[in-house]
Amino acid sequence: MVSLSRLSNGLTVIVHHMPIDVAAIYVFYNVGAKNEYPGIFGGSHLVEHMLFRKIEGLRGSVDELVEGVGGYFNGFTNYDYTVYVEVLPAEYAELGFEIESKRMTNAVFDPSEFELERKIVLSEFDMNENDPDFRLVYRASMIAWDVHPYRYAVAGLRSDLNRVSRDELFRYYRRYYNPGNAVLVVVGGLGEDKAVELANKYFGSIEPGGESGVIKPWDDGLQGRVRVELKALSGETPRLLIAFKVPGAHDIDGLRKTILADFIISGDRAFTYGLTSREPMVVPRSSRLYRLVEEGLGDAVYSYYEVTYMNNLYSIIIYNVKDPDRAIMRVEELIAERPSEDELGFARERIMARLVFSTDSPSKLAQIYGLSQLFMGDPGRLISVIEDATKSDTSEYIDFVNNLLNRSISILYR
Template identity: 35%
Template sequence: MFSLQNTLSFSQNLPQITTLENGLKILTLENHTAPIVVFMVWYKVGSRNEHTGITGISHLLEHMLFKSTKNYPKGAIDKILRKNGASFNAMTGEDLTVYYEIIASDRVETAIKIEADRMKNAKLTENELKPELTVVKSELEIGENQPQFLLYREVRASAYTTHPYRWSVAGCKEDILNVTPKKIKTYYNTYYHPNNATVIIVGDFERDAMIKLIKKYFGNIKRGPDIPKVISVEPEQKGEKRIVLKGEGNASHIAVAYHIPEITHPDIYPLEVLNKVLSSGETSRLYKRLVIGNLAATFYTDVEKRIDPGLFGILATARTGVELSKIENAFYEEIEKIKKEGITDEEFKKVIAKTSAGYFYDKDSIVSLAFALGEAEVMSSYKYYLDYLENLRKVTIEDVKRVCEKYLQDVNRTTGYFTPIKPKEEREELESPF
């Protein structure tokens, strides 16, 4: 038994945390294998922090923060980073928003300056907001034309009754189109503060010099007020929910979701093992049953790891001519087998070996490592990532059977079907009397 923390210590220093007086947390991890640095700023804000009327605003704000700031006119951030050879982007999730640069270590100061200015000096003007609303609206419409996205969005909205996880990160089109400069500035001024952010920096640098450089640009930013707490608690589901969607498409899809606990709950680890036994690789139970069994063309399962309780989900696309009920029943039959018989020792060992190999591989990439540490720190603690394998190895076969029985119950389930109808043009042609 050994943890990833022990493995890391053989080849590099362990991550170190420094907290500035304004509350900014800085996680540093030196890796001198190449003259590259990954610089990230993670904000503990996402769709979880939204409410009806402003859904999608976290994602919209992420887009807007590539526009102008006090010290960078429109287009300058993109131009300067490209000129310095940086790869850069941003991402919004349910619990977080992250901005990052992958840049030569001797040019990292450029990224630090930009991110510090982005934290407090965004202009968020109406002239910049209007075209961005069009872009985000277009993204939403693309998603709405993808049956799988549409189905899982509706399953999520049905599974959750009160918690903000019930809406997608992209938000509701009506809410997005009604965002004003005042609304987005209020949201920005509520959540974009050093005391709601964590800097993650991994790569070729010297720690003391890097902390000094970060202090130079972030240290004078004032601490913000306390961040509003998300107080919504999703009530226990008391019975199965089912939805049926029909729309234009070429295939039928099924989605099934079960409520599971938050990332810090110990049951997450046996749920991860259960998930991998069901779906990881061509020898997994569902691959053999659904794909080799000619029921599904593709399928995907996931254990959501969230700050608040998430979902265990499966999404499958039926082969032509296969009824969705056959896929649904096959899935439930495999679940019942595990509830009655458990998983085999061979399956368990295979999951641990495959997961271990993936983690050891990922740690060799400073980009993968920075993302893993950042996500863990925002959702729980960076130690969640370091100790992940050790905690996974503590799982027993009995634990997997127990969580399957506890969480994958019909009363805790939301099931959705998407069945295609002919495209509008074909329908009109068929309905025409001429």
């Protein structure tokens, strides 16, 4: 069973014991692209990079310490949060507590290392810009929002990444990296008492303070349908992106309906991606969207969706699109089509199968708990919402998708 407690300094501690010899230790910070402002767009990701550099008080680098005992480490930045993780043999689990407690307060932000990480982040930005899909989704985000923090995506702005100073991002780190703005999740071969004991040992002496990254959910822009055409670079495959705004996790009922709609439209989706990055998903042959390929409207179809706190885009990309006007119309027809009882039943089965898959390891389960706590204030609520998605009926689906179709973006790239 999952348990939740809080230290006196505000740190939330979530523990789930499993009879295995591995422990996954996650620390979620409620800070991401949503907390950025002009001048530091993309800064949350750069801060994450800096927290794998020199940390005062650690007896070695993070990679040396973790890999030295046969463990795995990672970190990733999202619109809504930044996460750090160690997956360790249970006998070395204490190392994860030590690393994360020092990461919370003792990152050095050495100026020379800062400039090196700036270059690395800018090179990642360049790699993204060389990906046509990234450029299309990025352009869709610019259309979807006017001033909303999701507008520039996690990658941020090149101009800000070029100019932001070490001192500005160090202040940003100090502002948001504090116990009251963090969730420690421990899943695996540590008992609850031992995990809480280690949490107190390593985090309990950290003084409360700093700021919360919690913001009130809001939205702007995209009140109708927008269509844009872009010229593809020489040698690039023509493609069509169609995106719809869907509810974020702040709207629990909307999220429940989004999950069912996703499994009817795209046919499948992992709820967590373990230790890998999120990528667009090739839709299975059993999905509605695959009919576009069967009908000769494109060579392949991908869809992209992830749970975010505020409303976000649900994106469909058709490669080598043959007739863009017909493809757009056909996508809307497929989405609006009333599901049969067999189709609903299959979607419900896939949801539950994917839920099992997404909670079958300590790392993936820790991710579910951390997201659920940040978004809903309850580590088990996200699992309940996913289960409840199987209870939606045909009428709910039709009403939901008809509203989606009224706010859409189509970008033809050829």
